[in-house]
Amino acid sequence: MNLIREKTFLSNSVVKMVIEAPDVARKRKAGQFVVLMTDEKGERIPLTIVDSDVDNGTITIIFQVVGKTTTCLSEMKVGDSLYSVLGPLGRPTEVERFGTVACVGGGVGIAVIYPITKALKEAGNRVISIIGARTKDILILEDEIKAVSDELHITTDDGSYGFHGFVSEVLQNVIDSEEVIDRVFAIGPVPMMRVVCDVTRPSGITTIVSLNPIMVDATGMCGACRVSVGGCTKFACVDGPEFDGHDVDFNLLTSRLRMYYVQEKEAIEQFRCECNE
Ligand SMILES: Cc1cc2nc3c(=O)[nH]c(=O)nc-3n(C[C@H](O)[C@H](O)[C@H](O)COP(=O)(O)OP(=O)(O)OC[C@H]3O[C@@H](n4cnc5c(N)ncnc54)[C@H](O)[C@@H]3O)c2cc1C
Numbered sequence: 581m582n583l584i585r586e587k588t589f590l591s592n593s594v595v596k597m598v599i600e601a602p603d604v605a606r607k608r609k610a611g612q613f614v615v616l617m618t619d620e621k622g623e624r625i626p627l628t629i630v631d632s633d634v635d636n637g638t639i640t641i642i643f644q645v646v647g648k649t650t651t652c653l654s655e656m657k658v659g660d661s662l663y664s665v666l667g668p669l670g671r672p673t674e675v676e677r678f679g680t681v682a683c684v685g686g687g688v689g690i691a692v693i694y695p696i697t698k699a700l701k702e703a704g705n706r707v708i709s710i711i712g713a714r715t716k717d718i719l720i721l722e723d724e725i726k727a728v729s730d731e732l733h734i735t736t737d738d739g740s741y742g743f744h745g746f747v748s749e750v751l752q753n754v755i756d757s758e759e760v761i762d763r764v765f766a767i768g769p770v771p772m773m774r775v776v777c778d779v780t781r782p783s784g785i786t787t788i789v790s791l792n793p794i795m796v797d798a799t800g801m802c803g804a805c806r807v808s809v810g811g812c813t814k815f816a817c818v819d820g821p822e823f824d825g826h827d828v829d830f831n832l833l834t835s836r837l838r839m840y841y842v843q844e845k846e847a848i849e850q851f852r853c854e855c856n857e
Pocket residue numbers: 613623624625626627628629642643644645646647648649650651688691692791792793794795796821837838841844845848
């Protein structure tokens with residue numbers, strides 16, 4: 581059982597939680613995730629470890645409320661306990677002194693890219709961060725990203741804050757300004773990661789993306805998280821979640837993410853009915 585120590589809403593659908601998990605806090609590295617269960621019969625869902633505090637034995641997760649399990653999690657309170665938190669899982673981010681790196685985060689992907697941005701800065705890189713959201717109200721972690729970046733660009737789809745447009749357009753401008761970018765990290769919705777890869781492909785800048793396929797066991801046994809990278813089958817839970825974006829089959833990823841759409845819709849509707857009974 582893992583106690584929830586803190587809970588904050590970062591926007592109306594994004595929640596930050598600090599959870600007791602001393603072993604995970606001690607071992608985790610940037611880019612890794614946990615699989616948690618809210619209760620004994622609950623679904624196992626993967627969430628990135630955004631931060632940790634070894635002295636307090638806690639980890640921080642940030643999640644968007646999208647379906648049944650994240651709704652259920654968002655309704656838990658400080659002092660409640662999660663049934664299980666398994667991790668750290670996945671391969672850590674390859675962190676080196678690359679030179680100048682661009683970290684591009686979209687939506688809740690900003691939370692996932694934050695620990696990577698921090699680790700890249702600590703490794704001595706010049707960090708250009710580009711973060712974006714649909715609208716100003718749902719932009720998260722601006723101050724935290726700013727604190728670990730040499731340069732920060734903000735975009736909103738509706739122009740309510742920062743550049744009016746997409747993160748990929750700002751990245752294109754940065755590349756066109758002849759700034760030498762040694763590596764790009766891009767995390768966010770699948771269409772965003774795909775477009776960022778299209779932007780960096782002509783200049784051959786290695787672009788690392790973090791894939792979010794459906795995961796079940798997260799030990800490489802069930803095959804649920806199957807993705808295709810460079811024509812080879814990979815399991816994102818053990819071979820990833822980060823891959824060279826130029827080699828990722830984004831069409832397959834998109835179709836596999838939609839596989840249980842009907843069941844997911846039914847699950848959240850049933851959950852809401854049970855809550856209202
Ligand atoms: C390695 C990894 C790290 C992630 N980190 C974060 C994070 O830090 N913050 C965050 O908000 N989200 C993160 N996600 C996505 C998160 O796991 C899903 O949003 C969550 O599982 C949705 O569950 P649900 O029951 O609320 O929604 P559902 O209604 O069940 O599903 C909504 C959508 O979420 C995806 N999804 C559903 N079940 C799973 C599952 N078991 N595994 C993965 N995806 C699923 C599907 O695309 C689905 O269409 C991560 C995913 C992966 C693979």
